[in-house]
Amino acid sequence: MAAAAGSSFSEHLSRHHPELLPSARRLGTAPAGSASAAAPQATTIVSLTYAGGVLMAGDRRATMGNMIASRHIRKVFPADTYSVLGIAGTAGLALDMIRLFQVELEHYEKIEGTPMSLDGKSNRLAAMVRQNLPLALQGLAVIPLFAGYDTERHTGRMFSYDVTGGRYEEYEHHSVGSGSVFARGALKKLWRPGLDQDEAVRIAVESLYDAADDDSATGGPDMVRQLWPVVYVVNSAGIREIPERELHQLAEELVTRRSIAGREA
């Protein structure tokens, strides 16, 4: 029990409980591509900076081929007090990776007695994505988007990843997942420097609406089931989830505005 070890939880697992690591799964010789049709896929995540912080939002849909696998799935989670994580790609692996990443950060904080730096966190996430590469090549890719408030630089920052664990800092706004192209188009027109938080939330909801409009795998606001995107904001005070009540109102305003305009797009 007393054997000294580092402060990384995932390294501790790989040494003593390798079976618990999400990346320890092996598919054997499944043909490439077949796995992705059999496992639910999480879709669009958007992230944007605003004055004093950063925001991340995700729709609520997971798909499996042409089927809707889930209408309720949450794909954006707090990683710790000052950072948030959203994942597109294979939902099962992605949710496991989020859970592992959350424990990784908390574990470091408890062992070291101080929180990890934002760059440190983004690098740990890159290492986890890299470990998933063999599965990604068999069609089970996991593409995270990471955002947080940098308590040293006093600003919100975002990081995107590729399947090989490449980590890229993004500026202004970014999106990942099947509807990301359409969301990015909307963000390009809607985002401007010095947004306040309320405007930023409204823009995130609108860009997801545009993504859902053109991408069948992205879910729009669901008035029947009362389902709205999941939105988190991070600023110097820490992380906060935008309550459903506010999102409901924003989604209704958006739909009303577009209905009155009565245009094709």
Place this chain on the structure above:
Amino acid sequence: MTQQFYVSPEQLMKDRADFARKGIARGRSVVVLTCRDGIAFVAENPSPSLHKLGEIYDRIGFAAVGKYNEFESLRQAGVRYADVRGYSYAREDVSARGLASVYAQSLGSVFTAEGKPFEVELAVAEVGREPYSDHLYRLTYDGSIADESNYVVMGGQAEIVNDSLARTWSPDTPFSEAIQIAVRALSATRQAPESAPAPDTEPAPGTELLGAGLLEVAVLDRDPLSTRGTVRAFRRIGTVELDRLLSSAEGD
């Protein structure tokens, strides 16, 4: 050729126990006490970075006295145990009882099998939703485990602190009052050498109390989700907050 002397198991265990007890008695004391708002940890510790108190999991805290390197490795092992368990089962499945029994086994095997026993004494505390569901466990160097109620005192001069707490502890105090009670109890040890132990005279408040700079204080909130929006109950009380808290007591 060296002569092998026979040492009876009783003597061997007694020697090891004496050795461990001496090491622990050299250290300053730590108090863990339950109150209305949760569980408070108060340690006499001049270092702001070498902690005697630590967070293990959502509702579980840790306090130790003795050799730093030994209890620090036990603390880290406890964090690892709790995180692995919470990750592979669920967060609710991590309990102080489970952790305490792992500690007991670990301390017990070191006491009997290793070259020297750990010179440490530990307390593991779990805060409940209600005061009656709080758990306090005391673990000693030989792996004995005791389920305590109300409060635990560890370290050198624990009797003096215990005497003071026996008179002043009460179950429905807020954190501020519980911490003041603990600080007064710990301060009683400072006066004892000069003014000869007189257990029934209350140390005059404000005269010889330990200052915030010599204390390490942490709490486990009973309901962290509604007060701070997190499931992690453990919170350190910084020097500034502690200073304010202690000086408000003197003003009373």
